[in-house]
Amino acid sequence: MSTHTARPHDHDHDHDHAPAPAASCGGCCAHEAAPLRAATAAAPGQLLLRIPDMDCPVEENQIRAALATFGAIEQLKFDLPARALAISVPAEAWPGVVSAIQAAGFATETLSAPLPADTGRQALRRETLRLVAALVIAAGAELLDLLAPATPILQALGMGLAALAIALAGFSVLRKGLAA
Structure with missing residues (x-):
């Protein structure tokens, strides 16, 4: 209840501040609060x-x-x-x-x-690990290109590593890199 x-x-308006009905009225009363809207979520x-x-x-x-x-x-x-x-x-x-x-x-x-207290820290930790992994993989792809002989298999492996680094870093990082 x-x-x-x-x-x-101290103000005038055309409704009274009488006690609200019990929650069990099922919303049949005209003075019930409106349901929460998406904007209120x-x-x-x-x-x-x-x-x-x-x-x-x-x-x-x-x-x-x-x-x-x-x-x-x-x-x-x-x-x-x-x-x-x-x-x-x-x-x-x-x-x-x-x-x-x-x-x-x-x-x-x-x-x-x-939210649980760890949520923000865990998300930051995951993001950092993901970006570090992308950096290590990208560095590996560059080293492979610089140090390995230019064979089709090693070139394909280097391109695959570069694609994996891009996927891990996210396409927003790729867009920023291309813009720079």
């Missing part, structure tokens, strides 16, 4: 929250004020119709960000999960 408390605030590693009480710019400003002290926040993306907020902030700051929003009087539902 949703815990929604009405909070008074969190990027990998981004905190995505559903904030049932947030439906107007005044509440958006209250949340912005509650998060003003977090220097680690890179971006806030509000989707008022969906009552969602996507926050670009390191995963270790998520609990503090959620606590600050809740301390401002807003219930939250976390809709995304943080």
Whole structure:
């Protein structure tokens, strides 16, 4: 069941801030939040929250004020119709960000999960190993061309090694090399 408390605030609009219906109503109520749109989907590693009480710019400003002290926040993306907020902030700051929003009087539902801490380091390690392997293979192809006799078999082997190096390095590196 949703815990929604009405909070008074100073602005006029034509909807009330009555308690939200239970989640079991199946979306039949007109005042239910809109479903999350593709534009609201969190990027990998981004905190995505559903904030049932947030439906107007005044509440958006209250949340912005509650998060003003977090220097680690890179971006806030509000989707008022969906009552969602996507926050670009390191995963270790998520609990503090959620606590600050809740301390401002807003219930939250976390809709995304943080990336494992090793993901970035592992990806960088794999990328580095791939590029080093490409460099070693390319150097081998060049040495083969310089030191081996010019026979069709050795030339084909050198070209095969060069093609493998290009494939490992990626075609963006090839394009940059050709442009240079």
